[in-house]
Amino acid sequence: MTSRKPGTVVERKDRDGYEARVTLPDGRRPTKYVRTKKQGWDWVSRTLADAQRGTLVIDDRRKTDDYLADWLNGRMGIKSNSLYNYRLCISYVLPHVGNTRLCDLKPPQIKRSFAELAQSRSAETVNLTHRILKSALEDAVDDEILSRNPMRRMKAPNRGIGRRRAMTLEECRAVIQASEDTRWHTLFLLMATSGLRIGECLGLRWSDVDLDSGELRVQTQAQRIHGEKGVHLVDVKTASSRRPIILPPVTRRVLRQHKATQGKEKLKCPPEQWRGQNLVFCSRFGVIYYRSAVDVVFKRIATSVGIEDVTPHTFRHTVSTLLQNTGNPVTVAQSLLGHSRPSMTLDVYSHTTRDALERAADTLESLFGEKEEPLTTDTD
Structure with missing residues (x-):
């Protein structure tokens, strides 16, 4: 039995020219209209070769910027802030790849694009842009626009976050003490004793706090939404962020005082x-x-006690470090901070203090150090 040919070129009956058609291994049968029979067979040969290499794109006239615009418009179920970040990251890469036909997009060009992007953008931005573009091209494969993702084997650049500064216990106490006569004292104490994010603190409602049991439940956060005015209350992003926290007695006492003061302010307000x-x-x-208001006040108070290079977010690093350096398991810090993985708590939020390192050295010395023989006096 004669096997079926993978392609055909037949003369069109309705007008001049030829119809070229090819049968691909996955069953698709793309068609192209050409002027001559030779052009038709050339197209069949190229199409089959591209299909074997995994570089076939059916609409070979489509440019990358057109595809990415359609891809962005088709993002459903994504929060407006996330979609804004998607569009922003895509705008960074479009000058490098946008005018290239989607089928001509190759790994070397993409790598050069990200090398250039790294000259003007942060490592974290480059990493996010890489992941978004790779996802967009993977969707092109799923939608049978591309046969192969040119970024499939490309690893995302390092985010370059590293470990950030934590305050010492003395520095943390100094900031809290310096804020005692301000309306921000309770906020800073809560952050220092809970590890809450700024947005989680500003989105906290009294209905989420049980001052009798000391339990606080993180459910909402304060957030700016792109294209909208003001600050909004929104649900926290992930299941791990939605968590209970047990407050220490000192924080409960200060929160009670804060609530009483707030009640008096409400009575005075028309x-x-x-x-x-x-x-x-x-x-x-x-x-x-607004979060920016907290940033400004915190910087002023920290500077007043001689502490530099810190932000309100530093409280989270400090809480994680203090907990782990005092013998608490990393999983405890992970739950408190609302991380999905213990590795994130260790990689980004843990800072080993000199005291902890010295204690570790003392422990190892006790295990492996040579015990000195006691001095004896020869009485002979």
Whole structure:
């Protein structure tokens, strides 16, 4: 029995020219209209060769920027801030690959593009852009626009985050003490004793806090939303972020005082001016705080006690470090900080102090060090 030919070129009946058609290994049968029979067979040969190499794209006129625009418009179920970041990252790479036909996009060009991008953008931005573009091209394969993802074997560049600075216990106490006469004292103490993110603190409601049992439940966060005014309360992003926290007695006491003070402020505020959402931290009119306001105040207070290169987020690093350097398992810090993996707690948020290193050296010395023989006096 004669096997079926993988391609055909037949003369068109409705107009001049030929119809070339090829049968691909996956069953697809793309068609192309050409002027001559030779052009038709040339196209059949190229199409089969591209299919074998995994570089076949059916619509070979489509440029990468057109595909990426359609891909972005088709993102469903993504929060507006995330979609904004997608568009921003794609805009960084478009000058390098946008004018290239999708079928002509090759690994060397993409690698050069990211090498150039790394000259003007942070390592974390380059890493995110790499992951987004790779995902977009993988979707092109799933949609049978591309036969093979040219980034399939390419590893994302290192994020370059590394380990960040943590405050010492003395520095942490100094910042909290310096804030005692401000309305930010309770916020800073809570961050120092819970490891909460700034957005989680600013999105905290009194209904999430049980001052009797000391349990706090993280459920919402304060967030700016691209294209919208103000700060909004939104659900926390992940299941690991939605977590319970047990507050130490000192934090419970200060929170009770803070709640009483807030109640007095509400009574003084004209009812028509109160904008309260039952927030634990808000202005005298009940308005949710911008994160930038916290950043400014924290920097001023930290600088006043001689502490530099820290932000409110440093409290999270400090909490993780203090817990682990005092013998708490990494899984405890992971749960408190709301990380999905213990490795993130270790890689980014843990900082070994000199005291801890010296204690470790003492332990090893006790295990492996040579015991000195006691001096004896010869009485003979």
